[in-house]
Amino acid sequence: MSSQAQPICDLRLSPDEIGFILDELDRNENEVADSKRRSERFRLRGMSVIVTVKSPDENTMIPERVIRVRLRNVSQHGLAFLSGIMLPRGANLMLKLPIGDGGGTVEKWAVVRRCRHINGMVHEVGAEFGREPGG
Numbered sequence: 001m002s003s004q005a006q007p008i009c010d011l012r013l014s015p016d017e018i019g020f021i022l023d024e025l026d027r028n029e030n031e032v033a034d035s036k037r038r039s040e041r042f043r044l045r046g047m048s049v050i051v052t053v054k055s056p057d058e059n060t061m062i063p064e065r066v067i068r069v070r071l072r073n074v075s076q077h078g079l080a081f082l083s084g085i086m087l088p089r090g091a092n093l094m095l096k097l098p099i100g101d102g103g104g105t106v107e108k109w110a111v112v113r114r115c116r117h118i119n120g121m122v123h124e125v126g127a128e129f130g131r132e133p134g135g
Contacts, residue, residue: 021119022045070082089113
């Protein structure tokens with residue numbers, strides 16, 4: 001079955017619930033001193049993005065899935081978002097980011113670098129931009 005025919009996994013939270021989680025994450029982050037980030041992050045506060053999740057290699061048997069995530073922030077080197085599923089470290093992501101001319105989407109590849117459980121079915125994922133696998 002192609003990824004286009006699969007149902008999209010979503011957070012299934014209201015905008016207020018997503019905002020509450022993002023506010024809490026931001027509050028906790030502000031308490032941490034001396035961040036070791038390579039580039040400045042820009043908040044995107046809950047913008048919805050479609051992501052295709054692919055296995056990091058042929059030995060890791062995770063099914064290809066299409067998910068809808070809510071962005072937290074983006075930087076030159078990567079992004080953070082809220083997901084309704086846990087994503088394994090090293091998983092390849094193809095994102096459709098709404099940063100194209102005239103509001104169109106641009107496809108970007110990224111690799112999951114961290115995934116942590118927040119509460120319920122909500123996970124915060126950090127991913128680093130990269131090239132298409134095998135490319």
